[in-house]
Amino acid sequence: STQGTTMEVIAIGPHDRSRDPLLVDQMHRLRARVFKDRMGWDVTVTEGQEFDQFDELNPTSILVVDRGVVVGHTRVLPTTGPTMLSETFSFLASSGAYAPHPRMLETSRFCVDTSTARLTPDGIHLATMTLIAGILEWADLGGYSEIVTVTDVRLERILRRVGLPLRRLGEPARIGNTIALAGIVDVDAQSSQRLRPRQYKSTFTKLNQAA
Structure with missing residues (x-):
């Protein structure tokens, strides 16, 4: 049964893109389907794949992979450099509310293939929960204390x-x-552990972080 297979969380860093071209390709296709087709955002899609200028800043991508297929994605950037919130969505933050610091990470382009109907006992998509747990683990391993993100009210409700x-x-x-909004989530080891689905599996190591 599909229940038995584990969705795996992996990180693709700036130096891994040529090593995992199929996953990178799928990730940009998933982004196109979610942000262009489903959410109707004004994004640039080329040959079925969505790209923007932040992909050129050597971000890390966190992916949820289910039997070789990318079913979840978020992009991670340090807030000490340009971010989507500072450059593109600054109107979502009240004056002075966004105060980036070295232990703050930005996640952007959070998207999940919701056609895979595997749900957690709480009724949340397994890929969504796995991706949230993966982001928290990645941030915690890297010594980050906060994650800032531009998301939509639907995901805000799931997080709550x-x-x-x-x-x-x-x-x-x-x-x-x-309906989009900007917000901050606190990172700590307890939340990272607590939110993991039962069969959670990631390939993160301290090593990835240093890369």
């Missing part, structure tokens, strides 16, 4: 349901057919 409240940085605004 699993006990991970988002501190809003400003008023929500309509983008495409979603």
Whole structure:
């Protein structure tokens, strides 16, 4: 049964892209399906793949892979450099609310293939929970204390349901057919452990972090 197979969380760093071209290709296709087709955001899609200028900053991508297929993705950037919130979505943060620091990480382009209907006992998509748990583990391993993100109210509700409240940085605004907002989530080892689905598996190591 599909219940028996574990979704795996992997990180693709700036130096891994040529090593995992199939996963990178799938990741950009998933982003196109979610942000262009489903959410109606004004994003650039080329040959079925979504790219933006932040992909050129050597980000790390965190992927959820289910039997060789990418079913979840988020992109991670340090807030000490340019971020989506500082460059593209600054209108979502009230004046002075966004104060980046070296232990803050930005996640962007959070997306999940919700056609894979495997749910957690709480009724949340398994890929979504696995991706949230993966982001927390990655941030915790890297010594980060906060994650800032631009997301939509739907994901904010999911985070609240699993006990991970988002501190809003400003008023929500309509983008495409979603209501977007900027917020911060606290990172700690306890949440990272608590939110892992039963069969959680990641390939992160301290080594990845240093790369």
